[in-house]
Amino acid sequence: MSTNAKNASAASISRLTNASRVVVKIGSALLTDAETGKLNRPWLQAFVEDVAAMRARGQEMLIVSSGAIALGRRALKLAPGKLKLEESQAAAAIGQISLAHAFQEILSAYGRNCAQILLTLDDTEERRRYLNARSTLNTLLKLGAVPVINENDTVATTEIRYGDNDRLAARVASMISADCLVLLSDIDGLYTAHPSEPGAKHLFEVNEITPEIEAMAGDAASEMSRGGMKTKVAAARIAVESGCHMAIGNGRTPHPLRALEEGARCTWFTAHNTPVAARKRWISGGLKTLGTLTIDDGAVHALGQGRSLLPTGVTGVEGTFDRGDAVSVLDAQGREIARGLSAYSSSDAALLKGHNSSEIETLLGFSGRAEMIHRDDLVVKL
Ligand code: GLU
Numbered sequence: 001m002s003t004n005a006k007n008a009s010a011a012s013i014s015r016l017t018n019a020s021r022v023v024v025k026i027g028s029a030l031l032t033d034a035e036t037g038k039l040n041r042p043w044l045q046a047f048v049e050d051v052a053a054m055r056a057r058g059q060e061m062l063i064v065s066s067g068a069i070a071l072g073r074r075a076l077k078l079a080p081g082k083l084k085l086e087e088s089q090a091a092a093a094i095g096q097i098s099l100a101h102a103f104q105e106i107l108s109a110y111g112r113n114c115a116q117i118l119l120t121l122d123d124t125e126e127r128r129r130y131l132n133a134r135s136t137l138n139t140l141l142k143l144g145a146v147p148v149i150n151e152n153d154t155v156a157t158t159e160i161r162y163g164d165n166d167r168l169a170a171r172v173a174s175m176i177s178a179d180c181l182v183l184l185s186d187i188d189g190l191y192t193a194h195p196s197e198p199g200a201k202h203l204f205e206v207n208e209i210t211p212e213i214e215a216m217a218g219d220a221a222s223e224m225s226r227g228g229m230k231t232k233v234a235a236a237r238i239a240v241e242s243g244c245h246m247a248i249g250n251g252r253t254p255h256p257l258r259a260l261e262e263g264a265r266c267t268w269f270t271a272h273n274t275p276v277a278a279r280k281r282w283i284s285g286g287l288k289t290l291g292t293l294t295i296d297d298g299a300v301h302a303l304g305q306g307r308s309l310l311p312t313g314v315t316g317v318e319g320t321f322d323r324g325d326a327v328s329v330l331d332a333q334g335r336e337i338a339r340g341l342s343a344y345s346s347s348d349a350a351l352l353k354g355h356n357s358s359e360i361e362t363l364l365g366f367s368g369r370a371e372m373i374h375r376d377d378l379v380v381k382l
Contacts, residue, residue: 012205012268015245016260019180021060021141023244024051025169026184030251031067031099037074039067039098043254045106047184050257051146052110060141062176064149064169065103071095092153103148113145118152121162124171127324127341131377135369137176170235174242177275177376181239182260183232184251189267190229192216206269209237236269243271243278284339284379287326291319291346293353293372294330295337303329303338303380308371311344311352311360321346329373338380340373 016022026047033040055061069088072095078087100116107114117140123133140147151161151168162168166183173181193200193216206213217229232248239246249266253259260266273281295303299313309329321327322345329338344352349372351363357370 009263012247013261013263015268015270016180016182016247016257019059019178019245021062021176021178022054022180022182023062023064023169023173023176023178024182024184024257025064025165026066026251027165027186028066028070029186030184031065032070032074037070039071039102041102044102046254047251047256048103048106048110050255052107052112054257055110055112055144055146062137062141062147062149062172062178063103064165064172065099066150066165067099068092068095068150068153071098089154089156096150096153099150100148107146113143115140115145115147117147117149119149119168119172120152120156124168124175128322129324130175131324131341131343134175137172141176164231166231166235167238170238170242170244170246173239173244173246174275177242177279178244179275181235181244181246182257183235183246183248184256185232185248186250186252187229187248188250188265189248190216190233194218202265203267204265206236206267207272209233209240209269240269240271241278243273243275245269245271279376280379283326283341283377284381287339289319289328289339290321290325291317291342292328292330293317293342293349294332294334296332300331300337303378306375306380308375309338309340309373309378310357310370311349311355311372312357314349314353314372317346317350317353319346323348327373329378336381338373338378340378342373343369343371343377 030043031040032038051061051063069091072091072093073083075094076091078091083091104114119133123129137147149172151165169181169183190203191200192203214233217233236246246269247260247266249256249260249264293314294316295309295313296315299309302313303309321342323343324341326339327342328336329340331337342349348364352360355363361367
């Protein structure tokens with residue numbers, strides 16, 4: 001290996017080993033035995049061992065796992081071939097239980113709590129729900145648990161579903177500001193043409209997702225997994241725009257994450273920003289503000305020190321906005337000093353302004369968040 005190639009691979013491996021938050025997506029074809037349709041337990045055991053080792057090193061780990069439909073259809077003895085929507089929903093309801101159970105059993109052997117999270121498209125696209133899902137995931141990670149995520153297939157209908165876990169995993173990575181996403185597949189990355197074609201070349205690194213790159217991703221998807229290379233490239237676009245590096249690696253090996261750390265071939269899609277910078281850019285420039293919060297001098301000072309905006313510092317609320325919408329934050333002189341995502345609607349914010357966070361439950365009738373705008377959702381211009 002040339003020095004350059006060595007440096008390149010050390011640099012790319014560090015995207016995985018140095019990441020503080022890693023999302024790993026595993027496909028149905030890896031989790032289930034192609035012949036028997038049963039859960040491939042030895043593989044899962046080895047995979048979870050890799051996840052536990054990374055968690056033990058201090059990396060926060062999330063798993064996006066497919067396999068519910070594949071396991072459920074076997075339990076229901078459904079005929080091979082494409083399932084009707086209601087059949088796949090029924091299969092998912094059954095398969096998800098065994099899937100979650102297997103993860104729980106194996107993770108507990110490493111002293112880790114397993115948390116099941118079932119998401120629909122709306123949970124990651126609609127800002128009010130997005131804030132809820134994000135804060136639950138953040139709390140689970142803080143408590144040392146390993147979230148195991150899947151699409152909520154039993155309630156997701158065609159028009160409101162992802163349908164593939166590649167894009168779901170990328171949305172999750174973006175939502176929680178992960179710095180590395182790994183899609184484990186039955187192939188070791190992206191090729192310039194279908195790998196069976198003579199002359200097809202493996203791509204080690206993709207620095208920009210051009211139309212040519214998109215054209216290289218065919219449509220192929222197996223009966224069990226929904227995603228082909230196309231959804232993986234779509235996932236890469238979501239990930240890198242959120243400041244998250246993404247790898248497509250071969251999962252058909254007993255310890256797939258360890259193998260990547262040891263230099264196994266894969267394709268890296270590189271992000272050119274950090275997740276924090278990407279998120280701040282999105283909040284400050286990418287969103288239309290729907291209202292304003294005017295704050296007192298004490299709150300201006302707190303914001304300048306990197307703290308959250310509390311209801312007590314708010315002196316005025318203007319505009320009509322919902323929880324999760326972008327608002328502009330003004331000082332007493334009417335100058336915009338920050339932008340952020342409000343944790344409360346404009347009507348709730350009006351009730352809370354000037355009050356202590358401990359009074360939230362009395363004022364609103366439910367116990368909401370202590371912050372009006374959490375510091376992670378705030379871009380301060382001071
Ligand atoms: N959510 C589906 C399942 O658990 C899988 C979707 C996919 O294969 O990407 O069965």
